[in-house]
Structure formats: C-alpha cells, structure tokens
Amino acid sequence: MLVLVKRGGGGDERNAVQTLKLTKRFNGLVAVNGVDLEIKKGELFSLLGPNGAGKTTTIRMLCCLLKPTRGTASILGYDIAKEPFKVKKLIGVSPQDTVLSERLNCWENLALIGKVHGLSSNEVKGRSEELLETMGLMERSKDQVRKFSGGMKRRLSIAMALVHDPELLFLDEPTLGLDPQARRTIWEYIAELKGKKTILLTTHYMEEADFLSDRIGIIDEGRIVALGTSEDLKTNRLEMRSMVVTAENITAEVIADLQSKYSRLEKVKEKLRISHKDLDFKEIVDYLHSRGVTVYSAALEQPTLEDVFIQITGKKLRD
Numbered sequence: 001m002l003v004l005v006k007r008g009g010g011g012d013e014r015n016a017v018q019t020l021k022l023t024k025r026f027n028g029l030v031a032v033n034g035v036d037l038e039i040k041k042g043e044l045f046s047l048l049g050p051n052g053a054g055k056t057t058t059i060r061m062l063c064c065l066l067k068p069t070r071g072t073a074s075i076l077g078y079d080i081a082k083e084p085f086k087v088k089k090l091i092g093v094s095p096q097d098t099v100l101s102e103r104l105n106c107w108e109n110l111a112l113i114g115k116v117h118g119l120s121s122n123e124v125k126g127r128s129e130e131l132l133e134t135m136g137l138m139e140r141s142k143d144q145v146r147k148f149s150g151g152m153k154r155r156l157s158i159a160m161a162l163v164h165d166p167e168l169l170f171l172d173e174p175t176l177g178l179d180p181q182a183r184r185t186i187w188e189y190i191a192e193l194k195g196k197k198t199i200l201l202t203t204h205y206m207e208e209a210d211f212l213s214d215r216i217g218i219i220d221e222g223r224i225v226a227l228g229t230s231e232d233l234k235t236n237r238l239e240m241r242s243m244v245v246t247a248e249n250i251t252a253e254v255i256a257d258l259q260s261k262y263s264r265l266e267k268v269k270e271k272l273r274i275s276h277k278d279l280d281f282k283e284i285v286d287y288l289h290s291r292g293v294t295v296y297s298a299a300l301e302q303p304t305l306e307d308v309f310i311q312i313t314g315k316k317l318r319d
Helices: 055-062 084-090 106-116 121-134 150-162 180-193 206-212 230-236 252-261 281-290 305-313
Strands: 015-026 029-040 044-048 070-075 091-094 168-172 198-202 215-220 223-228 241-248 264-268 271-276 294-300
Touching: 015 055, 015 198, 029 055, 029 070, 029 198, 029 215, 029 223, 044 055, 044 206, 055 070, 055 168, 055 198, 084 091, 091 150, 106 121, 106 150, 121 150, 150 168, 150 180, 180 198, 180 206, 198 206, 206 305, 215 230, 215 305, 223 230, 223 305, 230 305, 241 281, 252 264, 252 271, 281 294
Parallel strands: 044 198, 044 215, 091 168, 168 198
Antiparallel strands: 015 029, 015 070, 215 223, 241 271, 241 294, 264 271
C-alpha cells in the first residue's frame, strides 16, 4: 500500500506545488483569482497567459516574494506563508528580468548565490564548474558579465538558479528576446533537467511550451482557464477544425455556397481555407468535384498550441 507522508505545512507528498484558492489583490485589482493548481514532482509545467494575466504574480507568491491576499499554497509540503525560509531553501529562481552583478564575473556571481544558500567554498566551486561547462560559459567565465550577450546572461541566470541544487526551479520567460540559436541551446538544457527537477516555466513562445512541457496551464484574468497536456488542449479545446484546398475553377457561386455552410472561409489565389466545428473532409472534396472544381490537393490542418491559446484568451491586445 502506498503511504503518503506529509511534511511541514502539509500537502500531498506527490506534489511539488499545490495551491488552494490562491488570490492576490492590489488596491482593489484582482491579479490572481482563486487559483487551484497541482504540479507533480519531476514535472515540467508551463504557465501561459497574455500580459497581465497573473503569471508573474503567481510565481512571486509561490517564491514567497508576495503574500497572498487569500488562499494557501505549499511548496514540497511547506506552507508559503508559514514556512517561507524552508521554501526558499528548496527553490531556484531565474526571473524574467535577469538579476546579475554586471561588474562581477561568472564565478563571482555564482559564489554570491551559493553563499546566500549556505554552500561551502568547495561546494560552490564544484557546482559552478559543472554548470559553467554545461552552459557553455567556461571560456568567458572570468570576464565581467557586462560584456556578455543576452543569451549568455540568460544562461548564467539559469546557472545561478541551479547552483545550490534546488528541488524546484522557477523559470520566468527564460528565453525572452533571445535569438533562435540561443533559445535552442537553453531549450536543450531545460529538456535535460526534465524528471530530475520540478520546473515551472512561463513563456510567450508557444513552440517552447509545446516542445518542453509535460502539462500546460493557461491563465487569463487571474484564473486558470485551461489545463492539460499540449495534445489534450489541441484535441479537446479547439472548437473548429480547418482544412486547406488547392484548386482551380472556383466560382463566386461556389464560394458563396461554402460561406453559407461553414463558419469561416478564406481564399488566397487558388487556396481555400475552410474552418468549422464538425468538418467533414470527404463531404467538402466531393462537393467541389460535383461543382466542376479541379482539386489539386486537400489536407486537414494540424492544430497548434497557438490556435488554442488565441481561441481561449481572445485576439485583443493586452498591455
């Protein structure tokens, strides 16, 4: 029989993060509104949402940097309100705005964080050497950080979050503003950590979440509005399917008939994109043939995580 042991403030021992009605208000503005969330140990969980949706506020509460207005949360069994110092020993944080000492080199930045977490000089040296090699920073490790590119600073920020070997890692938009090569390097390293660490990732790059995540939560206006694997979300949350047809002899009458039957139709030169909730591929192709349309190709479009995100949160720009 499986026995679940609780430590600290409680919570399911299988969970690295557990929240109950977690809420934060700022002068009447509800930034996070009753979030219930469970993240299993060893899971890479991505939290997605538009600007101002509550992602960073949620992370700041879980890192014990903000006190909840209402509700509770536990990190590896410790209550964020009652046991913040125990929580902080177990987590590593790479914030959205990279916090580095620009006049120090890599070794000195890592030593600074290591000492804060109570590591001995030998422990700091060993961990730093391993992380600098892994992050590809060893050759520049004695240069002042102010001389680094954005990608190098991001890699150092992640190394600093890992120097004390935390059980839970918070990565708040770790690849923001990086070029594709630097982004891919960081993706590969994060992927290597999967299963070894519990990771909570926020990002605006849908392909990043799709590539890395075990599960994804979408937050909007302070609430979790969708939760599941990427495939679950793409399969079950999209209200419409789409197909693309390449053809000729498409008359205005055919276009008008299709528009009357299907939710959305777009025509660009010889291509039709048809979208509808219950899309019957064969029915559309047969109809086009019956109207004398020459069909060169027809294919169902594979839904993307971005399609799901836009459908759930809307197309309106956020500040």
